Amino acid sequence: MAISTINFGILGCADIARKVSRAILLSQIATLTAIGSRSLEKANKFAAENNFPATAKVYGSYEEVVNDPNVDAVYVPLPTSLHVQWAVLAAEKKKHLLCEKPVGLNVEEVDVILKACESNGVQFMDGTMWMHHPRTAKMREFLNDEGQFGQLKSVNTCFTFAADPNFLENDIRVKPDLDALGALGDVGWYCIRGILWATDFELPKSVVALRNPVLNKAGVIISCGASLTWEDGKVGTFHCSFLSNLTMDLTAVGTKGTLHLHDFVIPYEEHKASFISAVESGFKELVTGWEPKPSEHTITADIPQEALMVREFSRLVGRIKNEGAKPEKKWPTLSRKTTLVLDAVKASIEKGFEPMEIVS
Amino acid sequence: MAISTINFGILGCADIARKVSRAILLSQIATLTAIGSRSLEKANKFAAENNFPATAKVYGSYEEVVNDPNVDAVYVPLPTSLHVQWAVLAAEKKKHLLCEKPVGLNVEEVDVILKACESNGVQFMDGTMWMHHPRTAKMREFLNDEGQFGQLKSVNTCFTFAADPNFLENDIRVKPDLDALGALGDVGWYCIRGILWATDFELPKSVVALRNPVLNKAGVIISCGASLTWEDGKVGTFHCSFLSNLTMDLTAVGTKGTLHLHDFVIPYEEHKASFISAVESGFKELVTGWEPKPSEHTITADIPQEALMVREFSRLVGRIKNEGAKPEKKWPTLSRKTTLVLDAVKASIEKGFEPMEIVS
Structure with a gap:
């Protein structure tokens, strides 16, 4: 090429x-x-x-x-x-x-x-x-591995940061005429994407907002959460906020394996990133410890995830420009699915925490 | 003494x-x-x-x-x-x-x-x-430290294990006439206790069960979850199950700090245990990494947590027996509060996921 x-x-x-x-x-x-x-x-x-x-x-x-x-x-x-x-x-x-x-x-x-x-x-x-970090691909392999991870049963994500008073007064993300989706559209976007990623982008059947979102005076969401449920019994929960210390968790639990990470959106370091996986975890005799224990995996990245994003995007653009290829539908589909869930969370908040069915 | x-x-x-x-x-x-x-x-x-x-x-x-x-x-x-x-x-x-x-x-x-x-x-x-591990006391210090942790905003717990077919058929924890509370009473007990512990045992105002609990043929809960909300805006969520790989998470996020651990009920090892804390986490220039990063703390225990539990219980019994002291009310109070929340989760499931007010 x-x-x-x-x-x-x-x-x-x-x-x-x-x-x-x-x-x-x-x-x-x-x-x-x-x-x-x-x-x-x-x-x-x-x-x-x-x-x-x-x-x-x-x-x-x-x-x-x-x-x-x-x-x-x-x-x-x-x-x-x-x-x-x-x-x-x-x-x-x-x-x-x-x-x-x-x-x-x-x-x-x-x-x-x-x-x-x-x-x-x-x-x-x-x-x-x-989405473009090589760690994400490695974690995908783990979640797709029937023998290691089994079937996904639950996923929890959290992305919060402690915005300063100036941000909470003046940032575009707290303004109803600019980024009107507030924390839900900003950090919540990643929480929802993380949950959808864990389910291999299977949309939930139903979404219910948690009962105490924080809205600013203009009605913009500053903190909220939701639970998502799937037909097959999977459950997802997330919490996103501008009011708590910077935290960025993703935990996915399958019938056989568990995935943990605490820096899923922005890795702690630019050129390497880790995740913790556990497979068929169990206890020692008399439940005095774990055997086996979870293990940590570190993946290096020559260039940062945002450069890999640009590279993947540019590769697709190049194929269209030079080879007459069609645009790749995967990426717009993910944006749309993320937005569908985001809309459902917002609607559930507006409708007094009613469950919202997701209709794609 | x-x-x-x-x-x-x-x-x-x-x-x-x-x-x-x-x-x-x-x-x-x-x-x-x-x-x-x-x-x-x-x-x-x-x-x-x-x-x-x-x-x-x-x-x-x-x-x-x-x-x-x-x-x-x-x-x-x-x-x-x-x-x-x-x-x-x-x-x-x-x-x-x-x-x-x-x-x-x-x-x-x-x-x-x-x-x-x-x-x-x-x-x-x-x-x-x-409750009796010295790690728990260290974590309590961190959560009580206004300057390091600030005010608690959210807490998530998860305790699951993959029960084998024999357990799911015959264990007392799946029998309506024995441990009728199933996964909620067993692993869910710890999830609820973990959330209450993080709030310093302040009861939530309201509890809503997540929408897809799994019940066995006899109606015993095999998997469920709930969200808990407090008057001041705190939120707690948990997931407990007999159907997923052994996982044991507690994450508490405050306005200034974050606490993480993946073995809160049974430490990975008997004589030492760790937790991860983060204080005023932030990003490097251009958001290319974290500064400061969370740090790990390891606490050693001469004797295992269950022996420390027996020691504390025996100490209180000894005071009553030998010194005419009154029983310590802290422990029965914690049992009662945990049960109140557990009852609310069960009632919410039975009432079609209605929010249940907690009345102590």
Whole structure:
């Protein structure tokens, strides 16, 4: 397969765009071709501080990025409420889309974006970086191993961080007109994705929100949780919050095995990551200890997970651009499923903690 | 304080009684004075196999144990449905009670037992061994440390094990006339105790069972879970099951700190145990890793947690016996609170997953 450099344009100067700009350069098969901000000054500063090549275009608008004929793909780290507008426009200009999560404010918005991508033949992928870590693939192998893990029975995820007072007052993630999904759309997105990942993306039958979400004065979710149930008896629970110490757990328990990790979204270290697995755990005589005990597995990554994300996205874009391939449907499907569950949690909260059936 | 050897009588030859017999000898302040079984042959075998002193009495009935004037304290590892009968009789005979969990089939039964203990001035303690591990005290210090842990916001516990087909068919824990509370009364007891422990035994306001418990043909719970909520916004969730690989998690998240452990009920090893704590966790520049990372703490125990349980129980019995002290109310209170939550989970399942208010 021919390796072709994919040219990225970036919409806006969000903090996360700094990390992804670095990842684009580290990916080795993509480069930074354009940056646009409503403020040309900010865009210039961003390009200078983030190692943009001298040839990169710096624009004082998002339009100019999506209109730039040299741009193959657009990275969209804008507030969620702006995703539909800019993602659809970019797709119509035949730009492939790497879009930050949450993808839209609800599944209807996500569908508008995904339909625009589909009808324009462009690749869509959301910015859930941990999906691309080699650890995730190793953990998938374990969960798929009937002899080691058996059938999944339960999965619990937790992603919280302690936002400072300024964040809780001013961040876009607490503003109803910007990232209106609050903690559910931010950290909760990962919790839901983690649960769906553990089930190999089988949607739950039913979702019930836990009974004490915290909403800010504007009605944006600051902390919440939910339980998810599947027809076959599997159960998932999660808790997400802006009000607790940074914590990032995923525990999946099968009939034969158990998977534990405490850094599933952002590994503790950039170039290696671990998980704990247990297989047919048992007790010693008189239940005085465990035999066998769980064991730790460490996986190294030459480049960070966000660069692997860019590499996978760019590989798919390259296949479309150079070989006439069709866009890979896996990634938009995962975004849509995650959003369906997210919508159900929000609806359950709004309807007084009623169980919400998931209809795909 | 005078050290006085406490004389234990044991009712029945349950498997767990082997572990507790060893613990009584290891405690150094108690000894094995009598064993009673409906089968004298079984009782003789049990005494011979479990290092009973030559002076110990071996009886062909439970009655003879509770009537033995040399017995100070009775250990009750009988099926839950027999607890009221034998615990009350033992209390009336002025025997102190170390009673296996679940203490009763519901809080009404527990109250009958606790009232019998109170009116007869005898000490009550349930057999929740991990409460007595020095690790538990260290973790308590961490959770109580306002500067390190802050306020508790969420706690998740999980205790499951993969029962074999014979267990699922024949164990007393799947029989409606014996341990009718099934997985909820067995592994779920520890999950609930773990959550209550994390909240410093503040009862939740409300309990809702998760929506897909598994019940056996006789209606006994084989797998279930629940979410617990407190007035101040704290949330707890747990999952317990006989159908998944042995897993034993406790995660408590506060405004400033996080506590993790994967062996909270039975430490991996007998003489040392670890937990992971994190304080004001954060990310490195560009969110490429954690700084600081959580840290592991290891605590050694000269004697196992079950021997420390016997030692604490015997210490309290000794104070009553030798110094005229009153029974310590802490332990019966914890048993009662755990049962109140357990009852609420069961009631929520029976009432179609309605939230149950906890009234102490």
